[in-house]
Amino acid sequence: MFTSKLVSLVCDKVKTSLSVGHQSIFQVRTATKRAGGSRTHMKDSAGKRLGPKKGDGEVVEVGQIIMRQRGTKWYPGENTGIGKDHTIFALEPGFVRYYLDPFHPRRKFIGVVLNQKDRLPYPHFEPTKRRFGRSLIKKPEAAQEEVDFKKRKEEALLPQILQAASEREEKRSQRLAQLREEMTQFIQLESSEAKDLAAERLVSIDRFLKGGKSLEDAQFYTTYNYLYDLKLELRKNAITQEQHDAQSQEYTAVAKSVDENIMFDHSFNICAYKTPETIKQNQAAALEELKTIVVPNQPRTKELKEKVLSILKSTDNCFSLSQQLDLKRRFLKPVLSEVEGLVADKPGKNTVTILRMNHETRKVDTVYRPKEAFLP
Structure with a gap:
């Protein structure tokens, strides 16, 4: 009887545990972390403010932005520059011009003209129009201060620059004195002024020759530069027209006599002229x-x-x-060809051993050459 009661009690407990713990046996696992929601808020990013900032014909100052863009859709033209973000800005004060260039038909340009009536592009192969932006300094102290102003790097390099200039001038004076003395062997000039002109001409021709010019070109450019300097002196009213004509005739005569009697050799030394x-x-x-x-x-x-x-x-x-x-x-070949009499059979005191790769046999051949096969 005791056993039957015990069995019935155990069965009741099993039924109770199955009925109560049904969820623990057939449990479904759910998420334990809270899900995050999206934050769109239906808003767009701020505009980049791209596009033109100045229209055609508008006035701009130095540094003002004319066009903001992504990529080089517009290219910088006359008096404009471009930044690393493709921004086009003015380099000179003036008026904006949007234009096309026939030399670059696939590009659109933005430029700045100095005068309101100007149009772009300017005619090619003509002098560039530019504004110096200079103003007269009336105070003498301020003017002298502006003349004496130097950057820090220029101030640091000034001693070296002056020393190099003095060395060049000293070499030039020595070369001038040397040529003045040597030219008396080939040409006789009466006045000391004519001798100075002839020596100066020879120095100038020498510089052009050392720069790679031919003798004919050196003579032409020397004459042209001297006559052009005389024209500049005449325009500055430093000399009169009579003085200009007299000096031109004198130099032309001296140049003709020098060119007909003196020339330079390969070592840049003067010698007698030869046709x-x-x-x-x-x-x-x-x-x-x-x-x-x-x-x-x-x-x-x-x-x-x-x-x-x-x-x-x-x-x-x-x-x-x-x-x-x-x-x-x-x-004067450094090494003669390997012919009979210039190849030795065995080494000796008067032979030179040469190791040479033979690409056919893929071995190193040993060749004995007498010393007579080499240039002494």
């Missing part, structure tokens, strides 16, 4: 002489080398530096 026909004849004769004294694939001595160099550097032949280099490569 182009004479130079060609002398060079042809020098080539024939070189062909006779230099035998192909024959050992060269020091005496032969010096003779060849003296022919190449002779002022009578007037070989240029490039011509001398080509003739040296032709007649």
